[in-house]
Amino acid sequence: MLTIGQLAATAGVTVRTVRHYHHVSLLPEPERDASGYRRYSAQAAVDLIRIRTLADAGVPLARIDALLHAQPTEFAAAITDIDAELQRKIDQLTEHRRRITELESGERLVLPPEVVAILDRMRGLGVSERRVRLERDSWILMQALDPRVMPQRVRDKNAGFDDPETTRLYLACDQAVDWDPHDPRLDRLIDDLDAWEIEHERDSGRPGYLKLVVSRISEASPAWQRIVDALAHRALQRRTAGHGN
Amino acid sequence: MLTIGQLAATAGVTVRTVRHYHHVSLLPEPERDASGYRRYSAQAAVDLIRIRTLADAGVPLARIDALLHAQPTEFAAAITDIDAELQRKIDQLTEHRRRITELESGERLVLPPEVVAILDRMRGLGVSERRVRLERDSWILMQALDPRVMPQRVRDKNAGFDDPETTRLYLACDQAVDWDPHDPRLDRLIDDLDAWEIEHERDSGRPGYLKLVVSRISEASPAWQRIVDALAHRALQRRTAGHGN
DNA sequence: GGTTGACCCTGACGCTACGTCAGGGTTGGA
DNA sequence: TCCAACCCTGACGTAGCGTCAGGGTCAACC
Known part of the structure; x- marks a missing residue:
């Protein structure tokens, strides 16, 4: 079993982030040990990393829960959407890269x-x-x-x-x-x-x-x-x- | 002279954004007309668009003012930094695109x-x-x-x-x-x-x-x-x- | 067996860059 | 004259955490 710090390290996030996900019910609160510490299963690590993968891709936390419990068809459709959105962001950033090089002459x-x-x-x-x-x-x-x-x-x-x-x-x-x-x-x-x-x-x-x-x-x-x-x-x-x- | 709405439209931002920039002293408050409306010069449009170009590139508002008043050498160095940072973000997003395709199998x-x-x-x-x-x-x-x-x-x-x-x-x-x-x-x-x-x-x-x-x-x-x-x-x-x- | 440092807990306020009311006054065209 | 589309200030709301404050716990070392 893992402590919150070990779980967070495994997923590459902060302890605060894990607690935040508990707070918004994105990740279920696990059992506590005798001293009141949270104790996590390996499944929690899998869940957390899946959440992070979507969050990193720009999906709002409020949407992630529904997404992870969606039917395969809807899920696939959503992934396609998110992917397109990511590509759009990449294109925008590329455009912004071009624009900042023109900053010297504002006109x-x-x-x-x-x-x-x-x-x-x-x-x-x-x-x-x-x-x-x-x-x-x-x-x-x-x-x-x-x-x-x-x-x-x-x-x-x-x-x-x-x-x-x-x-x-x-x-x-x-x-x-x-x-x-x-x-x-x-x-x-x-x-x-x-x-x-x-x-x-x-x-x-x-x-x-x-x-x-x-x-x-x-x-x-x-x-x-x-x-x-x-x-x-x-x-x-x-x-x-x-x-x- | 331009009203705040016209200025905002020219720069492609909302009126609220312009007022926010006034609030944080990023864009100077212009003169008011008889009825208390703000009236902007063309220079304000140039300034606002330069601010937006940096903000869009991910520069925090708090840094933009100093950046726009920096010496050409520092400015160029900063731009190089920002550009590298943008490229880093693009690479990250590309990586996130790859990762979401692996979401089905969490392991x-x-x-x-x-x-x-x-x-x-x-x-x-x-x-x-x-x-x-x-x-x-x-x-x-x-x-x-x-x-x-x-x-x-x-x-x-x-x-x-x-x-x-x-x-x-x-x-x-x-x-x-x-x-x-x-x-x-x-x-x-x-x-x-x-x-x-x-x-x-x-x-x-x-x-x-x-x-x-x-x-x-x-x-x-x-x-x-x-x-x-x-x-x-x-x-x-x-x-x-x-x-x- | 005491101390130290690295953990864990809850609760609460802070941050960025605005969005979004509420409650008003102004302007310009039909 | 009236209406829609503007403008004003002031204030609270938002997401996704960061960062104290003020505590308790654990493992190791002396």
Whole structure:
């Protein structure tokens, strides 16, 4: 006959675990010896190890008792289930293994690959990391609030970077964020942006594309504020002139 | 800006999980809007997903915060650790998958293969299942109480079944359990056992081999009781006669 | 025959990572 | 205006044990 410690060692569990199984009636309480110690038969060792085998496989203790007393058919079916579940867990862990290797760059975990590609493309073009992050954040919000518009935005963005002039202006704007609002280079940039805006509006029929791109950052940058104001002024002039004709 | 529900959906967790992370200071509490609702930035989504990636990989929440603020070197080392741990878990689950397929026959889980082979050999020879189970239980107790003697016992057992006469007697004894103690076949069996005992004692120098094998079952079987008594009587006679010489 | 260390007992609280009420207020669309 | 679907805090519940606390027992050694 075995003491509780010997039984536990045989099954590779702690004494506490055996007592817990008694408590939840998963393993029957054995006879006690003269001093009140529990004394176990070899059958108890077999039972305990079968319980552990199922518990290790992820079966909740509450289900194990019924399972061990089930008919062979049900038992076999349950085993098949448990096996499938184990395989699913293995696949998940494998996937998690892959994901933690991508932890350094958080965005790969959050955004779809097409968008990550755009962000990488921006970095490749020399866009500042600050700007890339703002872009990233706007994609995340877009994804959370209205993911349906994302494919179109992806196409627009890529089209923009496919065009050298658009790319040049984008980079210039990115640089200009830190300029003094009276920097003489701004006049030239505003001219170019205005020209780009006119041409782009004609081509696509969708105005204000550039404004969308810059709006979020403009408030924090005096230089950008000047650009936005100037462009709005010119657009208004054009529209007034157009109506006047 | 995102509500808590939108944030949770983006990260694939429940609202309760996000609040829990606030509670344990894993994710900082964001600003509230006019009505007291939490409002999240896109950065919060990135942070939350990074937390989940680690949590999914089995890292305790208490470690995650430190990990995310660690130096790149420590971080990389930790990731390597976590990855190894994941692989270990995968291997374990694979092993558990194998083990649950052996659940039908509990003994394969409890006993080493050599012993299982002996039990299978007994079944193959036609030993009753009751006897096999008693044998199994005695092996389990042996394993729990003094595993060092097992290899020798394995050799002895197999040697016994390698010998046709020993095997024949073993099977006869197994059958005899249910016989009436006055069954005439018992006389013949006792003669054979006595002869075997004499021969075996001479060969091995270790007496009482058979008694060891049968002792546990004898009390419950009247026929066995008669066998044991008769053999003990004859052995005593021999020894007295021997001393008398 | 006393002591020591390794066991055994019961009872109860602690832990992780949330789930799940209860009992409220807010928002947005029909 | 109303309803469903959100949001809030606070608090208790869950699984599967771990870990004291405060005792008694056993086997071996001195």
